[in-house]
Amino acid sequence: xxxxxxxxxxxxxxxxxxxxxxxxxxxxxxxxxxxxxxxxxxxxxxxxxxxxxxxxxxxxxxxxxxxxxxxxxxxxxxxxxxxxxxxxxxxxxxxxxxxxxxxxxxxxxxxxxxxxxxxxxxxxxxxxxxxxxxxxxxxxxxxxxxxxxxxxxxxxxxxxxxxxxxxxxxxxxxxxxxxxxxxxxxxxxxxxxxxxxxxxxxxxxxxxxxxxxxxxxxxxxxxxxxxxxxxxxxxxxxxxxxxxxxxxxxxxxxxxxxxxxxxxxxxx
Numbered sequence: 001x002x003x004x005x006x007x008x009x010x011x012x013x014x015x016x017x018x019x020x021x022x023x024x025x026x027x028x029x030x031x032x033x034x035x036x037x038x039x040x041x042x043x044x045x046x047x048x049x050x051x052x053x054x055x056x057x058x059x060x061x062x063x064x065x066x067x068x069x070x071x072x073x074x075x076x077x078x079x080x081x082x083x084x085x086x087x088x089x090x091x092x093x094x095x096x097x098x099x100x101x102x103x104x105x106x107x108x109x110x111x112x113x114x115x116x117x118x119x120x121x122x123x124x125x126x127x128x129x130x131x132x133x134x135x136x137x138x139x140x141x142x143x144x145x146x147x148x149x150x151x152x153x154x155x156x157x158x159x160x161x162x163x164x165x166x167x168x169x170x171x172x173x174x175x176x177x178x179x180x181x182x183x184x185x186x187x188x189x190x191x192x193x194x195x196x197x198x199x200x201x202x203x204x205x206x207x208x209x210x211x212x213x214x215x216x217x218x219x220x221x222x223x224x225x226x227x228x229x230x231x232x233x234x235x236x237x238x239x240x241x242x243x244x245x246x247x248x249x250x251x252x253x254x255x256x257x258x259x260x261x262x263x264x265x266x267x268x
Contacts, residue, residue, distance in 0.1 A: 004041050007048075011036025014052065023059040027084035035091045042102035046176040047113060051094060053172045054117040054124075057165075061128040089247040090120040093254045108265050111173075111190050112258050118169040118198025119257035123205045123250065125165030130158025140206045147224060151246065152210020166198030167191075193264045201257025208249045214240035 011033045019029040032055075040048045094116035101109035130137065130153070136145045137153035146153045170191040177187060216225050216235035226246065228235055 003044075004037065007037040007040030008033070010040060010048070014055075018055070018059065021059075021063075022081050023062070024087075025081040025083050028082040028087050031084040031087040032091075035087060035095055038095055039098045042098045043113070046180050047098050047101075047110075049176055050114055050117055050169060050172055051091065054090070054121045054169060057168060058121060058124040058128070061125055065128040065131060085247045086250075089250040089254070090124075091117075092251070093258060097258070108262070111193060111265060112261050114169055114173040114190075114194045115197045115201075115258050115261040116254055118166045118194045119201030119205075119254045120250065121169050122162040122166040122198040122202035123253065125168075126154075126158040126162035126202050126206075129161040130155045133157040139210055140203070141210045150215070150224060151213045151226065151249065152206050154206055162202040163195070163199050166195045166202070169198060170194040189268045193261050193268060197257045197261035197264060200260055201253050204256045205249055205253035208244075208252060209246070212241050212244045213246065213249050214242050214244055 015024065015029050015032045015036065018024045018032070019026070024032055036048065036051065039051055094113050097109045097113040097116060100106070101113060131148045133148075133155040135155065137148055137155040137158065138144060139146045140152050140154045173194055174187050174191055177184070177190070214226065215238055216228060217223070217238045218225060218233070218235050220233055224238070225235060
């Protein structure tokens with residue numbers, strides 16, 4: 001009970017700060033408190049640090065992007081404060097593996113837990129920093145130039161950011177591992193798995209986003225967007241599946257990254 005209370009208070013303080021800075025809306029804040037409390041209860045400060053590192057770094061780069069790029073609100077379905085669906089899509093998979101590690105103490109679940117956030121972090125860093133590129137991105141499927149911010153668009157800066165985002169979580173994992181368990185040669189393979197799986201997860205996110213995420217065209221200005229409404233009018237779907245949005249893509253790519261990490265864990 002004491003650990004639950006500490007987790008609740010600890011999560012509430014962090015979430016309150018994020019809510020005040022408009023990184024979370026009210027639904028996102030409540031979901032984040034639930035997520036943070038459960039992860040602290042099941043995984044202690046170590047697992048919480050991994051999750052918080054993702055959230056803080058991603059929120060930081062989101063604010064940087066918003067200060068430089070103003071017109072992406074016309075394209076992206078969701079901008080600004082994260083809601084409960086975004087919290088669930090980015091943290092729900094990690095929550096499951098935190099529980100599995102709590103119940104079994106099997107180290108594979110600890111690695112997969114880190115991969116879940118590594119994939120989310122890689123994708124977020126790529127999305128937030130990739131749009132700062134001075135060159136026009138290309139579609140990961142057609143290799144044709146596309147507008148910045150469209151799902152499936154990739155650039156050199158975005159790709160390098162994805163690698164760094166995955167590596168960042170791997171480093172946090174390793175630092176915490178040494179503090180909690182002591183140094184082990186296994187950390188080298190764990191870092192490799194977390195970084196590679198997270199990066200591949202971000203690539204899968206781009207592929208699914210390009211191939212299946214719904215995209216619309218504004219009948220008023222003709223701009224391609226992920227929004228169902230633009231300039232106060234209903235947009236026309238031109239590609240993708242209507243019910244596949246960015247949250248769904250993030251969730252599926254996170255699952256794929258975790259599946260890849262299980263395979264790598266068995267062979268590395």
